Amino acid sequence: MTECASTPPASDSLKQEELFPIREVSRVTGVHPVTLRAWERRYGLIQPTRTDSGHRLYSAADIESVRSILAWIERGVSVSKVGKILARSSAIKMPAPVYVEVTSSEWSEWQARIRTAVAAFDGAQLERLYGQVFSTYPLLVVFQDIFVPVWQELLLHRDEVGRSSEWLFLDAFLRARALQRLQLATTGRGDVLLAALPGHCRELELLVAGLLLGSAEIGVQVLALGQPLEELALVCEKIQPQALVLFSNQPPADALPAQLTRLALELHCPLLLAGDAADLIEDDLRGSPIACLGNEGRLMQQRLQQFLAGHLDT
Known part of the structure; x- marks a missing residue:
């Protein structure tokens, strides 16, 4: 008998501790129990706790790790390399400030309500939820x-019936809100230019990166998706930013370090790299004039501020 079939229902105490049996993790992530066990045994990607009888129990953090693994695999990273990426991301993540230290269950509750609104294509309810979340959290x-993990989840399952339409609905909603926030934040300032490597991200990912990089001290101007790489030197010459940040959420090609180095030589401002690719290529760019900002919001903003202040080595 398989573990999925033999695992007893979670008790009230387990629910309070936010521990879930493998069948529930499989249901919410779409990953087969056999695959979950292989990720644990063969690659050490997740480490669930065990009951006295040996059944696996997964925390909310474990479920988020499963979703992160899926996201990396979706971007073309082999499962054998995901462990190193997750370990690095975990090591460099900054602790959240006290005012944003909330339990994952609170975020999960908001996400469940967002999924319900999206499944019903209820724009008015989604707008209300967005306002409520924004009035509660930074x-x-x-x-x-809160919002982007739901977007990523729908993106991963967009081949299922109805999911593609749901993803498009949420994607359009979030792009409009992110663009609105960017316009309010920049007010014409272009201290830093942000552009995507062609074909390396979706528009929402680029807009959110612009929001996360910006601050009261730094205005971020986001260039349109599809900006030609070969014309960036000309754009920077006219705008005169303090720095150009390239964004990529795709595994870097072998030729990318040389390509970035050539671009850096053409620019009259520093070149930085942000997004998932920054973590994957950081070792290859060490010692070059190109700085890597990472892919986590708090870290990206802090590293950008350090770089502009002259305190971040490349």
Whole structure:
């Protein structure tokens, strides 16, 4: 008998501790129990706790790890390399400030309500939820920890019937809100230019990166998706930003370090790299004039501020 079939229902005490049996993790993530066990045994990607009888129990953090693994695999990273990426991301993540230290269950509750509104294509309810979340949490939490994970989840399952339409509905909603926030935040300032490597991210990911990089001291101007890489030197010459940040959420090609180095030589401002690719290529760019900002909101903003202040080595 398989573990999925033999695991007893979670008791009230387990629910309070936010521990879930493997069948429930499989249901909410779409990952087969056999695959979950392989990720644990073969690659050490997740480490669930065990009951006295040996059944696996997963925390909310474990479920988020499963979703992160899926996201990396979706971007073309082999499962054998995901462990190193997750370990690095975990090591460099900054602790959240006290005012955003909320339990994952609170975020999960908001996400469940968002999923319900999206499934019903209820724009009015989604707008109300967006306003309520924004009045409760900082911008970074709103996008990075609550809304975007739902967007990513729908994106991963967009081949299922109805999911593609749901993703498009939420994607259009969030792009409009992120663009609105960017316009309010920049007010014409272009201290830093942000552009995507062609074909390396979706528009929402680029807009959210702009929101997370910006601050009261730094205005971020986001260039349109599809900006030609070969014309960036000309754009920077006219705008005269303090720095150009390239964004990529795709595994870097072998030729990318040389390509970035050539671009850096053409620019009259520093070149930085942000997004998932920054973590994957950081070792290859060490010692070059190109700085890597990472892919986590708090870290990206802090590293950008340090770089502009002359305190971040490349």
